[in-house]
Amino acid sequence: MKRKLLSLLLCAACVGTLLTGCQMTDSTEGASAAAEPESTAEGESAGTENGVEEASAGDAVKLDLYIDFTWYPTDSWSGIIPETLTEKGGVAFDVTRSADDSQLGLMIASGDLPDVIFTSNEIDRLCDSGLCYSYDELIEQYGVDWEPSAERVAIAKTHNANPEDAHFYTILQNYNTNEEWAKAKGVVPSLSCVYYRKDIWEKLGSPEMETMEDLINVCKMVQEQYPDMIPVNAGNPTWRLSPFACWYGAGNEFIYEDETSGKVAFADTTSQFYDYLKYANRLYREGFYPEENLAITNEDDAKQQAINGKCFIYEWNSRPTQLVQLNTATQANVEGAEWAAMPIPDEARTIVRANAGWSGMFISKKCKDPEAAIRMIAYMNSEEGQHLALWGREGIEYELDENGVPQFSDEWKETIKDEDEMHKKYNNSFFLCTTELDEGYTYYSGADEEVVADFSKNIDKIVNYPELAIALPVSTSDMGIIRAKLKEAREAELVKLYTAPSDEVFESSYKEYMKLLDQIGVQELNQYMTDEVAEIKKNFNF
Structure with a gap:
């Protein structure tokens, strides 16, 4: 049972012993025999990061990296940021992006795995000593200077295929505690968002658009005056109609049916989800989205409707940088087009998040060089590595202000307006080991104050319950x-x-x-x- 495991996990002394003081177990000896080349820990130079000296691209270890997301924005380890990560961490990745959602599962079944894997859907299967190296054993074996927090280790262990397994096989990225979020300023957690064509709205006379009923009334006006335009784009498979589910309090897979009693339920069985479904059905019966939209399985296909001026509302992630990119792409096709974000309505219920990290890196037993892999992952989990992956080089792409918030260069701010150019030049898409808060600063730092105000309105309605994920x-x-x-x-x-x-x-x-x-x-x-x-x-x- 997971409960039995959790009771053992949170003993910090045990975690510390696992990482620094315990005698090698039988499974560790097995890992040692398989993990070639031999450790070079004794010859490490002073001042290196996790024992890795800065390497040129030619000297770096080459490892395969499998990205288990069809929507991932890049499949190239190129650009200023990946190249600098290689210099600091010693590894250059040959990246493969998943072709479909079943591909990694088939690879696991066949046992034909790449060196390193980044996934969310197959975490439970890969937390298995038969398939992957455990982080703690590799850290011990190669003397890597990295000790993840007891809480992060405990979260990772809850995914172990064998509940009695004392090791951990990943550290989930994209996580911050509620306490860390409470101290953050000027940044909003990642949520699904309603973007609407502000230029069309203004041509309609800027009607009220503060409530969910207002949204319906505006869509009726769009339907009448722009009959060739889809009022609501329900095609994005990742974000399909999800802002409305969030606003009704049913945006997470599991929610508290009764928080006082602690009763938890699959969201679809709750009254909140029923109310959301009624609203979504109303949008359809009003003719605001076609049934064909529901068959779209590729986010890019849905986005094409938005950037080609074919829809009034597009559902996507709540990030100022994505709003800028949406505007840049649309304005290249539709003169005068402008998108804006609809704030969370006042009548929205508690917006439930359950984030304890959502994806992790794994080192497979097929890895050509597990030492290089764990040292690279350790570097990318360091504060320096996390900031580099998202923000570039300190002193060049960004400086930290007195609150620890990055302030980006003019060149960065200009480049980020164009998604393709950003990937080509800087390529800050490899958020493999980063935190959610640092990622948030990437999108919010330096953003227009009015835009940030739209995203931030009613932020007090957003609540994170990591226990629902763990x-x-x-x-x-x-x-x-x-x-x-x-x-x-x-x-x-x-x-x-x-x-x-x-x-x-x-x-x-x-x-x-x-x-x-x-x-x-x-x-x-x-x-x-x-x-x-x-x-x-x-x-x-x-």
């Missing part, structure tokens, strides 16, 4: 299999609900969906999550 069952467990079946079932069933032609059909389809979830085992999973969350909150002091 409690998720391992994918290979009984509860993990139920969860996978629920997620598979919802794809087809939600389309029926989105496109129901009448209230009667909607209610009938909703009842059938709830019946299907019960048959799959949603109530058992809800109870599991409730119990796990209670234990995690106690162990982590959330």
Whole structure:
């Protein structure tokens, strides 16, 4: 059980012993035998980072890096930032981006794995001593100067395929504590956002657009005066209609059905999700988005509708830099086009996030040089490496102000307006080991104050419950299999609900969906999550 594991994980002394003082176990000896070349720790030079001297591209170790995301913005380890990471960390990656969502699963099944893997969907399967090296054993073996915090180690271990396994195989990136977020200024957590064509809105007479009902009224005006334009783009598969789910309090996979009692539920079974579905169905029945949008599986295809002036609303991530890029791309095709972000409405409910990190790097047992891999990962997890990956070189691309916030050069600020040029010149897309807060500063630092105000409005409605992520069952467990079946079932069933032609059909389809979830085992999973969350909150002091 995960609860048993968590009780053991949070003993900092045990973690420290694992990293610095314990005698090598049998599995460690196995790793040692397989991990070629031999450690060079004794010959490390003073002043190097994790024992790695700065290397030129020609001297660097070449390793394969598999990126398990079809949407990833780049597949080239090139540009100022990757090249500098190589100089500092000693590794140059040959990057492969996943062609589809099943590709890595097939590679795992065949045992044919690349050197290093960056994934979110296959974390549970790769936290396995039969497939990957454990970080702690490699750190010990090669004398790497890196000790992740007890909390980060504990979070990583909750994904272990074997609950009794004492090792950890990754450190999940993109995480900060709620306390760190509370101290942050001028930056908003990543959320799904409604972008709308401000120039069209102004031509309509700048009607009220403060509430979800206002949005519907404005879309009716768009529909009447711009009949060739899709009022609401529901095509982006990552962000499809998700701002509305967030505003109704049902944007996370699991939410507190009753926070006082601690009862946790699969969001689709809650009244909040029902209300969201009714709103999404209303948008469809008003004719605001076509059913064909729901069949789009590639984010770029949906984005093309936006940048070619074919839609009034586009759902995407809430980042000022992405707003700038959306405007730049659209204005190249549509003269006078301007996008703006719709703030979180006042009537929005509590917006639930569950972020304890969402992806991690793994060193497979097929890795040509596990020592080089763990040293590179250790460097990229250092503060210097994290900042370099996102912000470039300190003193050149950015300077830190008195609050520790990066202030970027004029050249950086000009380049970032063009997404393609940014990837080509700087390429700060390799957020493999970075924190969520540092990533946020990348998007918000130096942004227009009015734009930041739009993104920041009603920020007090956003709440992060990391325990809802940490409690998720391992994918290979009984509860993990139920969860996978629920997620598979919802794809087809939600389309029926989105496109129901009448209230009667909607209610009938909703009842059938709830019946299907019960048959799959949603109530058992809800109870599991409730119990796990209670234990995690106690162990982590959330």
